Amino acid sequence: MADSKTRPALDGDPLAVETLLQDVFGIVVDEAIRKGTSVSEKVCEWKEPEELKQLLDLELQSQGESQERILERCRAVIHYSVKTGHPRFFNQLFSGLDPHALAGRIITESLNTSQYTYEIAPVFVLMEEEVLKKLRALVGWSSGDGVFCPGGSISNMYAMNLARYQRYPDCKQRGLRALPPLALFTSKECHYSISKGAAFLGLGTDSVRMVKADERGKMIPEDLERQISLAEAEGSVPFLVSATSGTTVLGAFDPLDAVADVCQRHGLWLHVDAAWGGSVLLSRTHRHLLDGIQRADSVAWNPHKLLATGLQCSALLLQDTSDLLKRCHGSQASYLFQQDKFYDVALDTGDKVVQCGRRVDCLKLWLMWKAQGGQGLEQRIDQAFALTRYLVEEIKKREGFELVMEEFVNVCFWFVPPSLRGKEKSPDYSERLSRVAPALKERMVKEGSMMIGYQPHGTRANFFRVVVANPTLAQVDLDFLLDELERLGQDL
Amino acid sequence: MADSKTRPALDGDPLAVETLLQDVFGIVVDEAIRKGTSVSEKVCEWKEPEELKQLLDLELQSQGESQERILERCRAVIHYSVKTGHPRFFNQLFSGLDPHALAGRIITESLNTSQYTYEIAPVFVLMEEEVLKKLRALVGWSSGDGVFCPGGSISNMYAMNLARYQRYPDCKQRGLRALPPLALFTSKECHYSISKGAAFLGLGTDSVRMVKADERGKMIPEDLERQISLAEAEGSVPFLVSATSGTTVLGAFDPLDAVADVCQRHGLWLHVDAAWGGSVLLSRTHRHLLDGIQRADSVAWNPHKLLATGLQCSALLLQDTSDLLKRCHGSQASYLFQQDKFYDVALDTGDKVVQCGRRVDCLKLWLMWKAQGGQGLEQRIDQAFALTRYLVEEIKKREGFELVMEEFVNVCFWFVPPSLRGKEKSPDYSERLSRVAPALKERMVKEGSMMIGYQPHGTRANFFRVVVANPTLAQVDLDFLLDELERLGQDL
Numbered sequence: 001m002a003d004s005k006t007r008p009a010l011d012g013d014p015l016a017v018e019t020l021l022q023d024v025f026g027i028v029v030d031e032a033i034r035k036g037t038s039v040s041e042k043v044c045e046w047k048e049p050e051e052l053k054q055l056l057d058l059e060l061q062s063q064g065e066s067q068e069r070i071l072e073r074c075r076a077v078i079h080y081s082v083k084t085g086h087p088r089f090f091n092q093l094f095s096g097l098d099p100h101a102l103a104g105r106i107i108t109e110s111l112n113t114s115q116y117t118y119e120i121a122p123v124f125v126l127m128e129e130e131v132l133k134k135l136r137a138l139v140g141w142s143s144g145d146g147v148f149c150p151g152g153s154i155s156n157m158y159a160m161n162l163a164r165y166q167r168y169p170d171c172k173q174r175g176l177r178a179l180p181p182l183a184l185f186t187s188k189e190c191h192y193s194i195s196k197g198a199a200f201l202g203l204g205t206d207s208v209r210m211v212k213a214d215e216r217g218k219m220i221p222e223d224l225e226r227q228i229s230l231a232e233a234e235g236s237v238p239f240l241v242s243a244t245s246g247t248t249v250l251g252a253f254d255p256l257d258a259v260a261d262v263c264q265r266h267g268l269w270l271h272v273d274a275a276w277g278g279s280v281l282l283s284r285t286h287r288h289l290l291d292g293i294q295r296a297d298s299v300a301w302n303p304h305k306l307l308a309t310g311l312q313c314s315a316l317l318l319q320d321t322s323d324l325l326k327r328c329h330g331s332q333a334s335y336l337f338q339q340d341k342f343y344d345v346a347l348d349t350g351d352k353v354v355q356c357g358r359r360v361d362c363l364k365l366w367l368m369w370k371a372q373g374g375q376g377l378e379q380r381i382d383q384a385f386a387l388t389r390y391l392v393e394e395i396k397k398r399e400g401f402e403l404v405m406e407e408f409v410n411v412c413f414w415f416v417p418p419s420l421r422g423k424e425k426s427p428d429y430s431e432r433l434s435r436v437a438p439a440l441k442e443r444m445v446k447e448g449s450m451m452i453g454y455q456p457h458g459t460r461a462n463f464f465r466v467v468v469a470n471p472t473l474a475q476v477d478l479d480f481l482l483d484e485l486e487r488l489g490q491d492l
Numbered sequence: 493m494a495d496s497k498t499r500p501a502l503d504g505d506p507l508a509v510e511t512l513l514q515d516v517f518g519i520v521v522d523e524a525i526r527k528g529t530s531v532s533e534k535v536c537e538w539k540e541p542e543e544l545k546q547l548l549d550l551e552l553q554s555q556g557e558s559q560e561r562i563l564e565r566c567r568a569v570i571h572y573s574v575k576t577g578h579p580r581f582f583n584q585l586f587s588g589l590d591p592h593a594l595a596g597r598i599i600t601e602s603l604n605t606s607q608y609t610y611e612i613a614p615v616f617v618l619m620e621e622e623v624l625k626k627l628r629a630l631v632g633w634s635s636g637d638g639v640f641c642p643g644g645s646i647s648n649m650y651a652m653n654l655a656r657y658q659r660y661p662d663c664k665q666r667g668l669r670a671l672p673p674l675a676l677f678t679s680k681e682c683h684y685s686i687s688k689g690a691a692f693l694g695l696g697t698d699s700v701r702m703v704k705a706d707e708r709g710k711m712i713p714e715d716l717e718r719q720i721s722l723a724e725a726e727g728s729v730p731f732l733v734s735a736t737s738g739t740t741v742l743g744a745f746d747p748l749d750a751v752a753d754v755c756q757r758h759g760l761w762l763h764v765d766a767a768w769g770g771s772v773l774l775s776r777t778h779r780h781l782l783d784g785i786q787r788a789d790s791v792a793w794n795p796h797k798l799l800a801t802g803l804q805c806s807a808l809l810l811q812d813t814s815d816l817l818k819r820c821h822g823s824q825a826s827y828l829f830q831q832d833k834f835y836d837v838a839l840d841t842g843d844k845v846v847q848c849g850r851r852v853d854c855l856k857l858w859l860m861w862k863a864q865g866g867q868g869l870e871q872r873i874d875q876a877f878a879l880t881r882y883l884v885e886e887i888k889k890r891e892g893f894e895l896v897m898e899e900f901v902n903v904c905f906w907f908v909p910p911s912l913r914g915k916e917k918s919p920d921y922s923e924r925l926s927r928v929a930p931a932l933k934e935r936m937v938k939e940g941s942m943m944i945g946y947q948p949h950g951t952r953a954n955f956f957r958v959v960v961a962n963p964t965l966a967q968v969d970l971d972f973l974l975d976e977l978e979r980l981g982q983d984l
Contacts, residue, residue: 032602064865110524130550150642175696202694204667335947342934373556442834455827
């Protein structure tokens with residue numbers, strides 16, 4: 001054992017610590033930031049899993065390694081990782097690398113605190129409240145509550161738990177067995193976290209009633225009415241509707257005002273899953289897509305998606321001013337939330353959540369907002385919409401591209417390779433078309449030239465979904481995307 | 493709107509991005525790392541909330557700010573934040589700043605990906621599996637499953653949900669109403685997340701049966717037996733016991749072998765909440781404290797606590813090899829977990845969890861382990877135990893200090909100020925003693941000299957809980973701690 005009278009090596013050697021971190025930061029700037037966002041570099045460096053395992057030498061040993069070796073490892077980790085900040089990363093609902101948000105994340109990591117008490121997170125307790133207030137104001141609320149959650153799925157679960165607690169406070173102590181059978185409603189285009197949440201919360205996936213969506217993916221309020229009546233007729237008690245602002249695949253926005261009317265008529269909690277579409281509230285031009293959101297009881301909004309703050313930054317916003325969050329989730333642990341503190345213990349927000357330690361997720365958004373201003377962020381949203389229009393028009397112009405749908409900044413389309421063009425009537429067309437996207441995906445990933453997601457949808461064969469989210473995108477990147485699909489698919 | 497043919501400013505200007513990040517990193521090194529871990533600097537810079545709000549100027553505006561102003565803001569955020577890496581931060585179950593772990597966190601942030609698919613997280617999918625394998629091996633399992641969760645509370649919830657699903661797979665679809673009333677068991681010294689979890693999962697807090705603990709805070713297996721019989725007699729179905737390895741306040745380890753015997757006899761799922769104590773498994777000298785843990789069905793272990801990897805790094809480990817995680821939580825979303833991918837889709841681990849996007853929590857631990865080796869980490873654990881012994885002996889030597897309990901690296905004690913010494917028999921002694929810790933806490937925080945947590949416990953008046961976790965601690969810091977309490981409390 002080390003002599004406990006002296007500080008252990010490196011841990012306590014400030015110069016060595018600084019040198020290491022400077023070296024690592026240099027590697028991060030070179031590899032992850034400079035190369036990672038450069039269109040002359042690959043978006044990914046594909047390796048088969050077995051080969052990658054060998055290259056990374058992952059096994060953890062008894063002996064420590066030299067500083068030099070550690071730096072090589074840092075380089076390798078970055079080299080073989082996908083560059084989600086790259087302008088040709090169109091694969092998920094997040095893309096891009098905002099430098100101020102990254103700065104906020106690095107500061108967050110260096111301070112390594114938990115969001116539960118003012119005592120150990122004074123700056124972040126106040127900052128979280130300010131950021132949530134701003135997000136609520138954009139929803140249209142002058143008061144309310146909220147919290148950052150580890151992702152939109154958990155935000156959605158919070159909404160479900162709050163809605164059932166508000167109606168049946170007994171549930172917290174006595175559980176669901178003390179309650180009548182509950183029913184909640186969402187459209188078939190909703191995110192899968194609604195079903196996962198219903199299972200996790202003990203409601204069961206059967207409690208989720210899927211409401212029909214129209215051909216553009218928007219919930220049909222008349223069918224919501226029908227489903228509510230049906231559930232009631234079957235003896236269930238409807239308690240929540242989860243509408244979606246920005247569905248995952250199609251990018252559809254449910255008609256919130258019409259849905260809110262139904263909720264009001266039946267006394268149901270209206271939750272809006274705006275994890276993807278919430279950021280549109282920043283755009284005066286496009287925020288009409290969320291008209292009616294101010295009538296919601298709760299809103300889930302992930303700035304880590306379209307605002308590119310970095311994972312995770314997921315706000316659950318509430319209209320409630322009755323301390324519902326704390327009543328529903330609180331347990332008054334006396335070792336953490338002492339009531340005899342020397343400051344106002346209302347600042348200790350940790351008992352609002354079901355987590356104990358909770359990461360600081362507000363700084364990255366706050367710092368980026370301070371740097372860009374609301375106007376700068378609005379410009380990004382408007383730019384994303386404009387580029388989406390550009391992409392759609394280009395798709396329409398080109399042979400071999402067929403649009404499935406365009407909503408928001410989701411562009412869904414088929415690439416029809418030369419061998420399939422004009423064969424729409426052949427009986428195996430759909431089956432053959434379905435194989436195109438996976439084949440192209442393999443090619444683009446193995447070349448590292450770009451990444452686009454694809455999926456089947458209802459009866460539709462696999463199609464690509466391009467997400468226009470990266471704030472550094474330009475028309476040239478979208479031209480590249482289409483050219484590259486043509487190049488990769490010419491022999492299919 | 494910006495001309496969409498050119499890339500927007502800063503976002504697309506690599507040199508400006510690098511300069512900003514270099515500047516911020518310089519501030520981080522100066523303020524958070526150099527000053528933040530120096531004993532000649534304060535551990536915190538206390539400000540009243542209203543004053544701090546003014547100092548930080550938190551409000552978010554329409555206009556963006558100059559780069560210079562942003563850098564000032566970064567400095568202020570760090571300056572007024574608590575330095576949890578400081579050797580005099582004894583306040584929580586985490587303390588210290590491991591440079592390799594921080595390097596891993598900075599790389600993680602710069603890569604900004606989600607852990608759900610091999611496609612977009614090839615390095616981290618493989619790395620997470622390797623790290624989990626190593627942690628399982630330390631538990632004593634040569635196979636199994638697992639996942640990193642956003643904190644120990646959610647790990648504990650996972651265990652509860654898996655246990656009920658394993659017994660009643662119907663629950664996922666049909667919900668708790670289809671099940672008999674369930675009961676789970678934990679000691680009264682357990683973490684509050686067990687009750688929070690029971691409420692969240694729809695079981696209700698009443699389903700948690702509190703088992704007695706002995707005077708050192710360890711679960712009494714005989715009382716567990718009694719509670720199980722009682723629950724059965726009341727018509728409930730016992731399904732899970734959550735034992736604790738390292739309780740939050742006292743640092744107690746439940747007798748796992750004896751508890752496992754009871755579980756075996758009754759066919760109950762044994763979960764071990766080793767969020768705090770799990771890291772002791774790395775020490776050949778002290779791992780006997782967790783003897784029997786290999787008999788558990790699930791283990792929650794937070795390396796972000798004693799191993800100082802940084803928040804959050806919270807593993808849920810399972811002995812199961814039947815893909816229980818995926819069966820219990822999966823929903824087969826076709827837009828993310830396509831089955832026609834060109835690689836083995838078993839690598840897409842995202843459907844094991846109830847989150848969708850999930851942060852990368854493995855790299856910080858992996859990189860630190862590579863640098864320190866298992867031996868280096870073991871040495872830290874042994875050092876923490878040795879320093880704890882030192883602190884306890886010093887407490888015993890000094891007048892005015894009275895030990896409540898010493899277990900693990902938790903040292904619980906009263907500081908009895910001069911005016912209360914020898915007054916143990918007076919009727920208001922306990923009440924007056926209770927006011928000492930809060931008063932001292934206020935003084936230490938306002939001076940910024942150190943931070944220690946306190947709490948009441950059962951019938952015991954408020955006492956301090958010192959956590960000896962920071963890897964850079966030396967005897968001199970513990971001497972300082974006791975001297976400082978004497979200095980701050982001399983007139984109380």
